[in-house]
Structures are given as C-alpha cells and as structure tokens.
Amino acid sequence: VSALKGDFFRDNLVLLEEAASTNLTLKELAAKGAPEGTAVFCERQSAGRGRLGRSFHSPAGEGIYLSVLLRPRGELTQAAALTSLAGVCVAQAIEDVCGLAPGIKWVNDVQVGGKKVCGILIESVIENGVPAWLVLGIGINVNNDPSAFPPELQEVATSLRAEAGQPFERERLAAALLDRLEESYRGFPQNLPLIRQECRRRMVTLGQRVVIRSQEECGVFLAEDIDEQFGLIVRDANGERQTLRSGEVSVRMA
Numbered sequence: 001v002s003a004l005k006g007d008f009f010r011d012n013l014v015l016l017e018e019a020a021s022t023n024l025t026l027k028e029l030a031a032k033g034a035p036e037g038t039a040v041f042c043e044r045q046s047a048g049r050g051r052l053g054r055s056f057h058s059p060a061g062e063g064i065y066l067s068v069l070l071r072p073r074g075e076l077t078q079a080a081a082l083t084s085l086a087g088v089c090v091a092q093a094i095e096d097v098c099g100l101a102p103g104i105k106w107v108n109d110v111q112v113g114g115k116k117v118c119g120i121l122i123e124s125v126i127e128n129g130v131p132a133w134l135v136l137g138i139g140i141n142v143n144n145d146p147s148a149f150p151p152e153l154q155e156v157a158t159s160l161r162a163e164a165g166q167p168f169e170r171e172r173l174a175a176a177l178l179d180r181l182e183e184s185y186r187g188f189p190q191n192l193p194l195i196r197q198e199c200r201r202r203m204v205t206l207g208q209r210v211v212i213r214s215q216e217e218c219g220v221f222l223a224e225d226i227d228e229q230f231g232l233i234v235r236d237a238n239g240e241r242q243t244l245r246s247g248e249v250s251v252r253m254a
C-alpha cells in the first residue's frame, strides 16, 4: 500500500490488527479531527457491519476491510452516487489485479460468477446536527475458502481466490483500489455521467427480474435502468414504473 500513486490516502493510512468495525474506528477518528483521506485497514473485524443491520463476515488475513473518510463539498446527499463510484472502483481494481470480470449488483455489492465478493457501506458522521463527513466502508473476500463461510453465505458469496483458482496479494489489490478511488473521487462530481455509464455496463441487475423487499412491500419487478441519482428504475407486472432509493431496500435476483 506504500506504493500508492497519489498522496490523498498515502499520507493518512492507519493499519490495525483488529477492529470491531473499521467504519466505527474511522467515525471515532473523524470526531477527533482526522483529515479527509484517512484510510483505516484491519486484518480482522470482530463486528463487521453490513447494510440493513446485517453483519459482514471478516475473518483474519483473508479479506480487505477498509474505510476511508470523505468530505464531498455540498454533496453529502450523494451517498448512492458515491456507493456506485466505489463499486466501479472495486470492480476495476479486481479486474486489473485478478483478471476477473466483476459485475455490480445494485446498489452496493460487487459480484464475480453471480456471487458476492464485496460489500460497500457508507455511513455519515453528524456534526452540530448536520451530516459533515462520509465514511465509505469496503469489504472484499480475497483469499477466503467459501466452504468456511457461515451457512447463510454459502449460496450467495464467494472469494476472489475461489473464482480465480489462485490466491492474491491483498496489498496489491488494496493499492490498486486506493489508486482508483483517489482518481475517481478527485473527479467527483463532474465524472458522475462517466461513473453511471460504467456502472450500467457492469450492472448484473439490469434487464433482470428482481425481488425487491422494503418495509412496506415485497414483489417481483423488472429492473430497467439507473437514474441520474443512481436510483434503480423498475417496472411492476402492470407496467408501472417506480424508482428505488438504496436506503431501506434489499434486492435479489428472481
């Protein structure tokens, strides 16, 4: 990771053996004045967090568990766009380093071979009652043996090692990811049309029937497109369209 091309993350790297959750560690560091670009890595998480209150399986030495601190100017409502930006960067870094062809499952999963290899969780840090910082958390299953995953992940998750049939140097992948993130974040938000285009190209969800579950309803829809705010445009059986925002919705392929 010391071989980073830019200085945005290189100057503020925090490497830990263990954290409950790197997102939590970074929120604490932000409250103590950590600068934008602070990046926290750890070897294992004892309480890795996922979306919708789920946990993220984070065993020692097998994955990348990373959180970076961002302060997008006036763009704090753009969490969905930044999630997609991160998803595109993860997919590109995996492609560059591992030679695999990752897809993106709206809105926060990166998949290889139809199974999840990465999850992304953005959380905001509130200061004086207003969101001031974003903590972008990324977890990648790199060298895991999927047969050791908890039962609920067996069918739906995999690792880069399992898909490629060889292990990878986590440091190399982490450096490639930070380089991609730095470049892409420096171009944000002007580069959003480009990110949307790349995201659409990689979306495994589009043109597919998906099961959408929210607090109010559960149903099968056809996923048609993503809009300019990175919401998912879906059509129901009656042909009626609606746009889903990432917050409280879970999506799986029908």
Ligand code: BTN
Residues within 6 Å of the ligand: 020, 021, 022, 023, 024, 045, 047, 048, 049, 050, 051, 052, 054, 056, 064, 065, 066, 067, 108, 118, 119, 120, 121, 137, 138, 139, 140
């Ligand atoms: C999801 O799949 O719902 C999101 C998973 C996000 C996991 C990463 S690992 C690093 C960071 N710290 C956490 O506790 N979660 C994120």
